[in-house]
Amino acid sequence: MTVAALAEVADVSAVEDRHVRLAGVTRVFGRPGTPKSVHALGPIDLDLRRGEFFSVVGPSGCGKSTLLDVLAGLSKPTEGTAEFEGRPIDGVPAGVGVVFQEDASFPWLTVADNVAFGLRRAGVDAAEIARRVDYAVGFMGLKAFAGAYPAQLSGGMRQRVCIARTLVMQPRLILLDEPFGALDQQTRLLMGDELLRLWRETSATVLLITHALDEAAMLSDRVGVMSARPGVFIDVVETGWEVERDSRIVSHHRFGDITGRLWEKLRTESLKHLRDG
Numbered sequence: 001m002t003v004a005a006l007a008e009v010a011d012v013s014a015v016e017d018r019h020v021r022l023a024g025v026t027r028v029f030g031r032p033g034t035p036k037s038v039h040a041l042g043p044i045d046l047d048l049r050r051g052e053f054f055s056v057v058g059p060s061g062c063g064k065s066t067l068l069d070v071l072a073g074l075s076k077p078t079e080g081t082a083e084f085e086g087r088p089i090d091g092v093p094a095g096v097g098v099v100f101q102e103d104a105s106f107p108w109l110t111v112a113d114n115v116a117f118g119l120r121r122a123g124v125d126a127a128e129i130a131r132r133v134d135y136a137v138g139f140m141g142l143k144a145f146a147g148a149y150p151a152q153l154s155g156g157m158r159q160r161v162c163i164a165r166t167l168v169m170q171p172r173l174i175l176l177d178e179p180f181g182a183l184d185q186q187t188r189l190l191m192g193d194e195l196l197r198l199w200r201e202t203s204a205t206v207l208l209i210t211h212a213l214d215e216a217a218m219l220s221d222r223v224g225v226m227s228a229r230p231g232v233f234i235d236v237v238e239t240g241w242e243v244e245r246d247s248r249i250v251s252h253h254r255f256g257d258i259t260g261r262l263w264e265k266l267r268t269e270s271l272k273h274l275r276d277g
């Protein structure tokens, strides 16, 4: 292999390693510089490694959802560049799945039809749809409820339907915006286990937005702490957990140190938000 070819291989693997890259990303709503404009986010520099689990915590209104929207291709950066797999994000990129906080299941469709929805729209053939739906419904523990309607399910189960709907599309990047925010503490921890299982199974890169520091500390390889609006990263905490982990990690002797460090950074920023409104 020539030196030039070797350099090219090295370059490709560097891009591969940087599964997601944000460089100098800002988002201003309204015309920048005008009195009504809102500087919501940034500048943000962030590289996500392929297959890592990254969570974002930050005070209310600091721009977390705006960050996720930029990655999902739902909002364009005002400045800077956002890339997924080495290409600029322009519109919703193929290979990216999003799970929102609110229950986004379709009440008029059964669980199986909810899960099949995106595949049908994408024109995937019927046998493949049946195979993937069967797998995703089974993986999320919903087999017995495949023919049920969302109204017949608990909040946690409905959120599992939404996750199964994302899983079935085989995403390489999964974005979750407060997916368990409406659930009680025990259900949240158990859903965290489900999410870890899904992450291991798919090898996808995950970006999770959460208000819950324990959730961020338990699930993530790294946790980014954002400042009050306009949100920038003021700390990135490496948890150092093994890939094989679950919610029992909350009793690990280092767990308190991690949540303590997150809270120390976040406390000052949250106070700013409280004072400034």
Ligand SMILES: Nc1ncnc2c1ncn2[C@@H]1O[C@H](COP(=O)(O)OP(=O)(O)OP(=O)(O)O)[C@@H](O)[C@H]1O
Residues within 6 Å of the ligand: 029, 030, 038, 039, 040, 058, 059, 060, 061, 062, 063, 064, 065, 066, 067, 229
């Ligand atoms: N379309 C919009 N037009 C104007 N301002 C907006 C728009 N969307 C968001 N904002 C403002 O941008 C800021 C960041 O909003 P964003 O929803 O990203 O914050 P967040 O950190 O996700 O909030 P929370 O934690 O409360 O969910 C807020 O001040 C919000 O009011």
